[in-house]
Amino acid sequence: MKRIAGRIAFNLFAWLVVFVTAFPLVWMVITSVKPQFELFRIPPTFWPEQITFEHYARLLWETPFLLYMRNSLILSTATTVVVVAVATLGAHSLVRFRYPGREKLAQLVLFTYLLPSVVLILPLYLMMVWLGVANSLLSLVIAYTTFALPYALWLLRSFMQGIPDDLENAALVDGATRMGAFFDVILPQALPGIISTSLFTFILSWNEYLYALVLVNTDAARPLTTGVMNMLISAFNIEWSLLMAASVMMSIPLIIIFAFLQKFLTRGFGAGGVKG
Amino acid sequence: MSDARSADGEVRFEKVRKAFGTNVVVRELDLAIRGGEFVSLLGPSGCGKTTTLRMLAGLEFPTSGSISIGGRVVNEVAPGARDVAMVFQSYALYPHMTVAENIAYPLRKRGVPKPEREQRVQRAAESLHLTELLSRKPRQLSGGQQQRVALGRALVRDPRVFLLDEPLSNLDAKLRAHMRAELIELHARIRRTFIYVTHDQLEAMTMSDRIAVMHEGVLQQFGTPAEVYNRPANLFVAGFIGAPTMNLLHGQAAEGAFHHPALGLPFAGGSPPASGQRLVLGLRPEDVVLGTGPFAARIRLVEPHGHEQIVQLDIEGGDTLTIRADAALPLAAGEALRWGLRTARLHLFNAESGGRIDAAFTAPAEAAAA
Known part of the structure; x- marks a missing residue:
């Protein structure tokens, strides 16, 4: 009896948490399909009396939304590719090779997290100007890499530490080169780690706001985060329905990626290769 | 080929x-x-x-x-x-x-x-x-x-x-x-x-x-x-080699023989170790003869293994020997018994360096144990 009561209480609590988390998202979707005149009605309507996709249409055809979307996709994909490529090789080096200062190096990498990003923005901006890439997508890729890489390196390092040395050694004795062993054996084993690292990096770049705000001030290079804000929020007016429609569309790529990759994240391959 | x-x-x-x-x-x-x-x-x-x-x-x-x-x-x-x-x-x-x-x-x-x-x-x-x-x-x-x-x-x-x-x-x-x-x-x-x-x-x-x-x-x-x-x-x-392991008895060379509180073994010919040198005598468990022989011991423990029995013997000097014995031999803990050695199969080592010393022994006289 007591157990059942406990269970009910637990379930109620869990659903409460789900509700609190999900409600703003639901509200976002609902608002995005309400006609303008229904938005500020008092008392507010929960279910829209009339469903309209006019905001979506306006966003897509009358604003630079698609340009921002393209920028965000390029930016996040490029950052993810660079970060994962460098972090995978770097983590492998930190785990497998013996060289002086290896541990120190690994710890030093985390040092970047001790500094608030606001502190780093201006020096980074000056460096971008000096490199001649300021105000471009490339400058953002570089900036995002500086803070995504350390974390990715640590994440992958712990993944790679779980891969037995003997697997790589066996590949070497079997005739593979270092790189061959890396691609044939290490990479497939580290795949769940690489996928979660990619996911992390992609989401980080997709949602980043501060750097994008400071380093870029042209529509040609603006990602969604700053682009949408810039476009819809002015000092006098916030275009709520457009903002909500934009938010929905901004979330869709992440949801698709998550749905697609989730099974890789939970799939436990690697188990059973080595005994003992 | x-x-x-x-x-x-x-x-x-x-x-x-x-x-x-x-x-x-x-x-x-x-x-x-x-x-x-x-x-x-x-x-x-x-x-x-x-x-x-x-x-x-x-x-x-x-x-x-x-x-x-x-x-x-x-x-x-x-x-x-x-x-x-x-x-x-x-x-x-x-x-x-x-x-x-x-x-x-x-x-x-x-x-x-x-x-x-x-x-x-x-x-x-x-x-x-x-x-x-x-x-x-x-x-x-x-x-x-x-x-x-x-x-x-x-x-x-x-x-x-x-x-x-x-x-x-x-x-x-x-x-x-x-x-x-x-x-x-x-x-x-x-x-x-x-x-x-x-x-x-x-x-x-x-x-x-x-x-x-x-x-x-x-x-x-x-x-x-x-x-x-x-x-x-x-x-x-x-x-390291052999199971049960070889018995190692620490003793010393004196008057042309290996001396241990429980046994004395005269060296035979060759160039025996100098008197006073500290030595270790090695006995494999199967190279000890139970029942007859010049030395005395008391049985501490008998482990029957079916085809054989492993016997722990307390000998003088506080040492214990592990011996492999025929399963048919009637042995019981606490009993006193006599034992002897296959002298051709003994091993002798320098106690300091651990190195093997090639030495031959003559069978000890029955009286040597007394």
Whole structure:
């Protein structure tokens, strides 16, 4: 009896948490399909009396939304590719090779997290100007890499530490080169780690706001985060329905990626290769 | 043909030393292994045997000295180019590949064309009874099957030298005995050089042509199983080889005899150790005769093993001897009894250096014990 009561209480609590988390998202979707005149009605309507996709249409055809979307996709994909490529090789080096200062190096990498990003923005901006890439997508890729890489390196390092040395050694004795062993054996084993690292990096770049705000001030290079804000929020007016429609569309790529990759994240391959 | 083959698989360590920082793991190793020979590197954990094997595979680099395979110095040669195959203690099967892909991997890396590859995988699988399992993944196999796949992956390449790093240690006792027999047969069939690392003296004794006993990075003795057992080069080998272990009695040389509170043994001829030298006498459990003899003892413990009994004897001087006795002998704890020695089969060591001393003994007189 007591157990059942406990269970009910637990379930109620869990659903409460789900509700609190999900409600703003639901509200976002609902608002995005309400006609303008229904938005500020008092008392507010929960279910829209009339469903309209006019905001979506306006966003897509009358604003630079698609340009921002393209920028965000390029930016996040490029950052993810660079970060994962460098972090995978770097983590492998930190785990497998013996060289002086290896541990120190690994710890030093985390040092970047001790500094608030606001502190780093201006020096980074000056460096971008000096490199001649300021105000471009490339400058953002570089900036995002500086803070995504350390974390990715640590994440992958712990993944790679779980891969037995003997697997790589066996590949070497079997005739593979270092790189061959890396691609044939290490990479497939580290795949769940690489996928979660990619996911992390992609989401980080997709949602980043501060750097994008400071380093870029042209529509040609603006990602969604700053682009949408810039476009819809002015000092006098916030275009709520457009903002909500934009938010929905901004979330869709992440949801698709998550749905697609989730099974890789939970799939436990690697188990059973080595005994003992 | 077999001669050409032997020169092929010859392995030589010359003054090989390996240190990790200040920790010296292998010291001045000199070892010459003939082609086609089955050699075990035997020793307790941390003795440097696995490091020695890994240096031969090319997974570790010697700090100094040279390693050659088939007459060619391989210090600078990549692991894959040494023509050695290795079976790891963990088996190290590639988890994302099927059994067939695992076995084919070394061939693929050597650019063997697909039809030949498939044929050779098939042949290796047949010889190891793996045909049914070729499409499975390693995690779907039992320990014994994984072991076979690891062997298959080594076998399929037909390498000059097989390196095996404690390959049986993860198997249960019954399977281990079975795999031991299979390895002996495999070696007899293909006559390649096998270098087998183990801490299990039974494996080393039963399978090897020769055994290299290692301790603390130093090669203690390199000889046939019979040599290592019958003429241990020093106290370490004497104590390490044999189960139950050799009894070691500390005593001293005086007046042309070995003296211990429980027994005196006169040296026979040759050049006996100088008086006053501290010595250790080694007695194998099977080289003691119970029931009659010049010495007295009391039985502390009797362990019947069915085909024999292992007896602990308290002798004078506070020492205990472990003796192997016939199962038919009526023995009971607490009883006093007489015992004697097979003097031709005793071992004598220098107590300071641990080195073997070649000495012969004359049978002690009955009165010597009194």
